Amino acid sequence: MLTFSIKLFNRGVYMNFTIQEKLLSVIPHIIAMLPIPLINIVLVYIYRIIVGTDSTLIENHTRNNINFQLSYHLYLIILFAIIAIVANFPFNLLGLFDSTPIVGLLGIGVGLIAFGFLLIQWFLYIALLIFAMIKALLGEYIKFPLTIRFLK
Numbered sequence: 001m002l003t004f005s006i007k008l009f010n011r012g013v014y015m016n017f018t019i020q021e022k023l024l025s026v027i028p029h030i031i032a033m034l035p036i037p038l039i040n041i042v043l044v045y046i047y048r049i050i051v052g053t054d055s056t057l058i059e060n061h062t063r064n065n066i067n068f069q070l071s072y073h074l075y076l077i078i079l080f081a082i083i084a085i086v087a088n089f090p091f092n093l094l095g096l097f098d099s100t101p102i103v104g105l106l107g108i109g110v111g112l113i114a115f116g117f118l119l120i121q122w123f124l125y126i127a128l129l130i131f132a133m134i135k136a137l138l139g140e141y142i143k144f145p146l147t148i149r150f151l152k
Contacts, residue, residue, distance in 0.1 A: 015056075021055045021058060022136060025058045025060075025061040025062075026137060027047060028048070029136065031047060032044060032069055037073065038073070040069065041069045041070060044069065048063070057139060057141070060142065061142055064132075064142050064143060065132070067151055068128070070150050071147045074148070079118070079121070083110070086114075087110060087111075128144055132144070
């Protein structure tokens with residue numbers, strides 16, 4: 001007979017979660033994929049209140065999902081602020097570039113770099129949510145990288 005257990009946090013603790021707990025812990029990650037920026041955070045929080053925190057697996061996934069989404073949106077706001085500052089920076093302050101089109105090229109370059117960062121950030125967001133869904137279905141706890149812990 002083949003059996004296996006999942007070791008959590010390398011502490012020697014073995015947890016067996018029910019199928020219902022595993023499926024309920026996937027739902028916050030599905031909600032997070034909605035393309036509505038702040039509504040999905042509110043929906044996951046409402047889901048956390050409705051389902052409750054009786055199961056450590058569901059509690060872990062909802063808490064870390066909310067922290068991940070809040071951190072993601074904070075990083076996105078910071079990225080937009082940096083883009084706005086760089087886009088409005090007076091590159092021609094000293095009049096050095098009066099006859100050259102370098103200012104326009106700098107603007108295009110900054111725009112392309114910013115768009116690249118947005119694509120990378122979106123791809124990582126989706127990839128990490130899919131990874132979290134897989135971990136939830138396996139009954140493992142999740143901790144997202146570069147996440148600020150707003151909910152503890």
